Every structure is written in C-alpha cells, then in structure tokens.
Amino acid sequence: MFGFILRRLAVAVPTLLMLIVVSFVLMHAAPGGPFTQERALPPQVLANLEAKYGLDRSLPEQIWTYVSGIVTRFDFGPSFVYPDRSVNDIIAQGFPVTLTYGAIGFALSVVIGVALGVVAAIRHNTWLDTLAVGVSIGAQVLPNFVIAPILVLVLTLWLRWLPGGGWGGWPYWVMPIIALALSHMASIARLTRSSMLEVLGSNHIRTARAKGLSERAVILRHALKPAMLPVISYLGPLFVTMITGSVVVDMYFSTGGIGRSFVDSALSRDYAVMMGITILVGALTIFFNLLVDVLYAWIDPKIRY
C-alpha cells in the first residue's frame, strides 16, 4: 500500500508540471492580455508594465521563473489585476471561504443524499421511494442560479432572517450552502439508490437474509459497504469541486470565494491568479483521487494495489 501511495505521489509531480505548462500556453494563446483595456495604454506604459510582470520575456523563461518561484519560495507571484495583492493573498482570503461553505455543503449532501438513497432503495416502489426520487429530481433540475435568487427573495427580503450576501458568521453561510449542496445531494441520492438496489438484489444479500440476520444488519453490514463503491468514486472529485467554490454562489452571495476569482481571472487575463487557482484545483484533485483509491482498497478487500 505504501509503495502504491509513493508511486502515485511520484506521478503527481509530472502531472502538475504538465498542467502548469499546458495552462500557461493556452492562457497566453487567448487574445488580449491583462493590460488590454478599452482605453489602449501608450506603448511605453504597456512596456513598463510588461517588464514589471516579466511578460516581456519568452514563454519558456516565464514558465521557468514561475515554477521556480513556487518551488523555492511557495510564491505564486503578484496579481496582474489587483496591484496591491499577491496570488497567495487572494487564495488565502478566498479559499477558506469556499472551503467553509464547500465542506459543510459536501458533508450535508453526503449525509442527506446517502440517507435518502438508502431509504428509497429499501422502500423500493413505495410512496417513500417516489417521494425521495421526486425530491432529488426536483433538486437536481433546479440549477443554483435559480435557487440563489429564490433563497434571497424568501429568506432576506420577505422573512428578513438572513443577510442577503457577504461573508462573516454562520448566518452568511446558510444560503451559499443550500444553493451549492442541493443539486449535489440529489445526485448522490440517486446514485446511492440505484447502487443500493443493485446490491440488494445480489447473492450475498440473499445469503445474509437466509442466515436469518436482522434487516438492520443486512443493510448496514452487508449492503451499504459495497453499495458505497460507485458513490465514493464520485465523491473524490465532487469534494474538490465543492471546496473550490462555485462562481454562481460566489457571485450571487458576494462571498469573496475563489470560485468567482477563477472565472474573473480568466476573463480579465489575470494570468497569475488563474494559474494559482488552476494549480490549487489540480493538486487537490490529484490528492483526493488518491484518497479515494485508498478508501476503495479499505472498503473492498478484493482490490489490491
């Protein structure tokens, strides 16, 4: 197992490097640059800016400086668009925000989603099943850009219970969490339900029941674990998606999270911020995929690395 983990980590380094190089090249291939503006800058001012940010050097040189800055100083460079902030500052401010609402949202969608899915599978073809499926389909078809305004309308404007946006204590967390988690919860519920149904029809469950085990034991000890396999492979990438935020949630609730920064940086060609968040998302994805693989081996004894 340790050998496996080490091998995977060793592959992660060239993967990240590839990610950096490809993103860097793609980014520079897009027309316009961070200093392209409606009011074109005088050539000399533009040249001064490009010199300051190293854009006057060749692409390989830029990539080299960038990567060595990260490796030696963990410095992701200055933002091109926010002159008094570095990329480290921007991520340090935005990531805890998305991590908070993303992680809580993730936990809630897993707990509620799995519970809904299991209940629906056990009570297959009863009103409970229909209700659970109905709720999850409903939640899945309502995108967060529809949910978000409805939440603000009801909870802020009508009831005056919660602040309509911004970031602070828990009252600010509620609406972003609901808006983010709802559709993911629904996906998990549906995935759990179908996987659970499949497992419940399998031979080892029939055996367990034949042995006279209680239904509770059958479900919790024998059915749930194998039924979770497809769900878990879905959860790794989902966790990363959720903790790195959502542009809709960040925009609508002005949370200051990195979901919005990511999209903004792409549109404004803020190369450094875009690279920083790309690397963050890339590294997290690699790490959580590894974690999922380890979990797999733990759940399913048949899997050996």
Add this chain to the structure above:
Amino acid sequence: MTKLFLTTALAACIALPALAAEPAEGEKLADRQTYDFWLLDAVKTLDPQKNTDRPGADVINQLFEGLAIEDARGAMIPGAAESWTLSDDRKTHTFKLREARWSNGDPVTANDFVFAWRRLVDPKTASEYAWYAELANIANASEIIKGEKPATELGVRAVDDRTLEVTLTQPTPYFLKMQSNTALFPVPQKVVEAEGDNWTRPGKLVGNGAYVLTGHDLGVQVTMKKNDNYRDAASTILTDLKFTTVNDVNAGLTRYLAGELDYVEIPAGQYPRLEKEYPDAATVSPNACTYAYIMNLSDKGPEALKDKRVRQALMLGMQRDIVVNNILQGGQKPAWTWTHWAIEGFVAPDNPWEKMTQENRTARAKELLAEAGYGPDKPLTLTLQYNTSEDHKKIAVAAQQFYKQLGVDLTLNNVEWKVHTDRMQNQDFDIARYAWCADYNEPSTFLDYFRSTGKNEGRFVNADYDAALDHSKTAEDPSGDYRKAEAILADEIPAVFVYHYASVAMRNPAVKGVPLENPMNTWYAKDLYRIAP
C-alpha cells in the same frame, strides 16, 4: 480661458468655506450616521496612482484628497490647495496648500504631491494611469514614462512646505479639472516607502481624506470610519462607510430593498417599474459617457465605409429613440454629439439631422445608399462586433433590424471583452461597439479621441478637426473650436453616436446631499448626511 480660469480661482479664494454636509432647516439627523454604498466588482486597488476605474475612485475619493475637488455640479473648488495662480504664459501653475494633516497626524506637504506625481510616471511603479500625466502635459512626463529621464525631472516642485509649482509643456485649459482624479492625489511618502506594495492595507493606509480605512476584504467589502485629523472633520457628519461588492445587479437590488444598501444601480429595463413603486428612491442623473458604433476607416476596414454617404446613411438609420425609450428605459438621451450633453460649458452645434423625423431620416438614408451604389442588386453587408453583455446584444439586434430597413445586412459578432478590445486596437473589425467616458469635465476629453493622434481605433483622419482642437488649447474661449469639431464629426461620421449615458440608481431618500447634477458622478461622503426617519 485665462480670464475664466482666473475668475474661477478668485471666486474660489473668496468663497473659502468649502462644500460640506449642511442639513437644511428642520431636518433631524439620524442617530446612526452610516452609508452603505454598492459596488459591482471588487475594488482593484486603493493606491491612488494605480487606480483606473470609477468604483476604485468612489472608494479612494473618501480616503485621499487632491488639490481641487468637485462641487455638487462638477465645478472645481479648493481641496487640499486653498488657492492657485497661473503664470502669464499659462504654463506654470502654483498651488498654495492648506494646513492639513495625514490621518497619522503628520502634516500634508507639497513634497507629498511631488512624491506622488513622480511615482505616477516612474516606470518602476508601472501605473496603468501614467498616461494621465502626459495628458496633463506636465513637463518631462513623456520622457520619464519612456525611461529617457529620471522621475526627479518631472515638472513639479515643492517651493516650500505649502507651495507646489507645476510646469507644463503647453497651456492646458483643463489642467485644473484633472485634479479630482485619483492619479494626482498625494500619498504619504514615509508610509509608502516603509510598507512597499502593502501600504494600502487596513491599519497601514494613511490618507488625507475625510475617512480612514478600517477593513478591506477583496471582493466582499471595504469599510471606513471618520478621520478626526481631516481638515474639515468638524463639518463631516457621516461616521461609518461601507462599500459592499455585489456582482449581480439584481441581487444588489434585492439587498437594497431588504435595507442592506443605501445605493444600488438599477438593472436595465427596470427603471419604469421602480420609478412608479419608489418615486423617492429611483433617481436618474447624467453620466458623462457616450455609446457609439465606431467605423473602421483604416486600410483594414471595409471599402464601403470609406464612402461618407454610407456612413451618413448608417448614422441616419440608427433609431435612437427606440434604443433609449424601448430598450434602455433609464433616462439615457439620444446622442447626436460625441461629447456628452451634460459636460460643463458644452453647447452642441446645430444638427439638421437631429431635427428630422425618423421616417425622413430613414428615407434620406436609403437615398444616400442608392447614390453610393448600394441597393437590392448590390446589398451592403457589414459586421458589427460587440462584447458580451445583455444590453449590448439588445441594441445590436435592434440595429440589425434598423439597418435591414435600409437594405443593409448587418451580421452580429459577439466576442468576449478582451478579444473585442484586442481586435479593435488592431483595426480588425468593420463596425464596433464602443463607449468613451470623460476623464475630466470638459469637452476635449471626448474630442481628443478622434484626433489623428488620438486613441481613435477607427483611424479617422481629418486635418480641419485636428486644427480646431490644436487651436482650442490656446484659445481664450475654446467652446467655438469644440463646436466646430463636433460639426465635423456630425458630417464625416467616424462613428454612429447612439446614446448619452445616465446613471439610474436606487438611493435611500434618508441620505441627503447626494450630487445628482455632476456628470462625472463624483461624490464625497463628507458632503452627505442621514436624516432620521
């Protein structure tokens, strides 16, 4: 202009008490003197020399103060300077500073201005607004930006602690009006040098404005409290300011209605409804920007647009009333001039097209196209490029329909903002959507755009136009030159002017003193106050 300039300065000297928050008779002040302002985007920087946009200026205007500030109508009044004089050759301005302190208690000196202005042009700062010093014609600004001379050569010097002398390369009638832009604000040399790029952080930032920074969460909010060291702190009423970023205009409106904000822009098309429901709160004020379709007259542009008749036809076929009254519906005005109507001292030339009915204009447009050789056998095909935005799209679709009536086939090409800008700057378009906003409250800020040496993305070249603007720089009264320049634009049509912007906003009626007549939309929280409900 000298006369006008000197009288303004003189009047300013006599009427020394600057504008301040002055509650009217019978108004009872609220206990809580706060103001919650809305911003669409994150504030890019709080560094005056690096700021480039309006939202940044709204925040920085409370933290710092330039030599002169704007009154409720946009005219210049003394700010950090108490008076100023102009030399006979109109190339040397001398400012006498007030006795004032930075928020950390240090005195504000002429040296702080010298430091800030040198910093603006210094290539090491790499300010995106360095060109502002060139526009102001400050001596040696261009050479310093190019790296040919050291920043210490800039034509600005501290005669003594409270006297600042500025040398220009040529008479610049609008020089004083440029002083309310953040680029020319002073910054505290000691703090900037000690803290480097971090000097604008809460707790470190030191300003000479009416408020001090207490917090800044990027993309969430900026908070400030009253600066007790401000020169006019005694008449400042609001105590706490909050600038909240809400990226979605509709979300902003909901939060305004929930009482979380005192100001928010009204989303396009919603003004008529809100005006009926909240007549006290829905406001319209001029905003000095002009929306236009720029024609590419360069060698890379389409042959058809080189024919003046075609350009005139496109100008006539643009049904501005429909754009303004049916699409935008927010107090905008049809544009027949490049200069915004509310710019101080601007009088538009007579424009015969403007007085015609739209039917007649359309008929005339068809005639012009036919004369130019276009018709059913030889239809004119052009591409309109615009950047992604619901409003631009609506107007573009409408334009497509307007031009269809003339037999012109307009293809719409929607591109992302940076691509749009990049293509425009490389003359890679037929017709492109554009908007120009005033840098200062005077017509030349618009008219300089179409000079052959100006930004002028469509590469319009006209010797008479350039001559009129050259003359305006030294004229006693440049308004005649400006009228002449506008008349040339109205005939040559380097662009179809569509509409003049307006700011439509929900403003809490309890907050008083908001300047709604200033087309520059500059406001100072020190002039505002909140009355009790």
